[in-house]
Amino acid sequence: MIPAVQELQDAFQTRGYVAGDALATSLRLVVGLGKPLLLEGPAGVGKTEAAKTLADVLDTRLIRLQCYEGLDAQSALYEWNYARQLLHLRAAELRGDGVADDDLYGETFLMPRPLLQAIREPKPAVLLIDEIDRADDAFEAFLLELLAEWQITVPELGTLSAVSRPHVILTSNRSRELSDALRRRCLYHWTEYPSRAQELLIVQSRLPGINETLARQVTDAVHALRALPLGKTPGVAETLDWASALLSLHADHLDAGALQATLGAVLKLREDQLLAAPTLQGVAAKAQARG
Numbered sequence: 001m002i003p004a005v006q007e008l009q010d011a012f013q014t015r016g017y018v019a020g021d022a023l024a025t026s027l028r029l030v031v032g033l034g035k036p037l038l039l040e041g042p043a044g045v046g047k048t049e050a051a052k053t054l055a056d057v058l059d060t061r062l063i064r065l066q067c068y069e070g071l072d073a074q075s076a077l078y079e080w081n082y083a084r085q086l087l088h089l090r091a092a093e094l095r096g097d098g099v100a101d102d103d104l105y106g107e108t109f110l111m112p113r114p115l116l117q118a119i120r121e122p123k124p125a126v127l128l129i130d131e132i133d134r135a136d137d138a139f140e141a142f143l144l145e146l147l148a149e150w151q152i153t154v155p156e157l158g159t160l161s162a163v164s165r166p167h168v169i170l171t172s173n174r175s176r177e178l179s180d181a182l183r184r185r186c187l188y189h190w191t192e193y194p195s196r197a198q199e200l201l202i203v204q205s206r207l208p209g210i211n212e213t214l215a216r217q218v219t220d221a222v223h224a225l226r227a228l229p230l231g232k233t234p235g236v237a238e239t240l241d242w243a244s245a246l247l248s249l250h251a252d253h254l255d256a257g258a259l260q261a262t263l264g265a266v267l268k269l270r271e272d273q274l275l276a277a278p279t280l281q282g283v284a285a286k287a288q289a290r291g
Helices: 005-014 021-033 047-058 073-077 082-095 114-120 137-149 180-184 196-206 212-226 236-248 256-265 270-289
Strands: 037-040 062-066 078-080 110-112 126-130 151-154 158-161 167-172 187-190
Touching: 005 021, 005 047, 005 196, 021 037, 021 047, 021 167, 021 187, 037 047, 047 062, 047 126, 047 167, 062 114, 073 078, 073 114, 073 137, 110 114, 114 126, 114 151, 114 158, 137 151, 137 180, 196 212, 196 236, 212 236, 212 270, 236 256, 256 270
Parallel strands: 037 167, 037 187, 062 126, 126 167
Antiparallel strands: 078 110, 151 158
């Protein structure tokens, strides 16, 4: 059964992910229409986490393909287990038996990679094609065919059609422009950093032991940092890391000492720490003034 948008939002929130109306609607359409969804936005806004949470909500398998420069189609589809093939050959030689190609290139020695795994799942999986913008144009072109036909050809085995059609989510940080052809095949959603209220809710959902004062101070501080021209802007994961670090040190509010001791959880570049120093001093002073 396809969940309604509000049901999807509620299910996401119980898992600590606050999905706005537009994102929840897009995810609902992924399930209902069977179209891929392209999620774009800055790093750290929760694009990958949206796919993980959708798989959890649908109680299905998440299959992730992490893209990188030089990724080729075969690495994403399947490989042959050459070590086992060699052992099989040697064992046959010791027995004095011959080995036919069909014996060597059969299911026994086939190692499915993410894309083949996804189309062979009996229950529709969530297929996360993460950071597609890091892959080369050639891989993106190959992906078009797969997304259109939902079948692949293994030369030694023939054409393999999808057992079930996966729910596909592609993410991109816009490190390069994607082709119009890929965009035409996908639904599209631009993902922003969460609002203060949404991020406060995320922190409180993920870290139920945190008090409201500390959760609010951390959230406010992260939003102040994001307004700066940092080299690496903190994402939601850094917000949660920072709050977790403060909790592990038994801090119940954000003062100058706690801030300095845990700064590495939220700012990962020395230049950013120096640039943010005046802002963070102001955050600490404001927190102290409020008691």
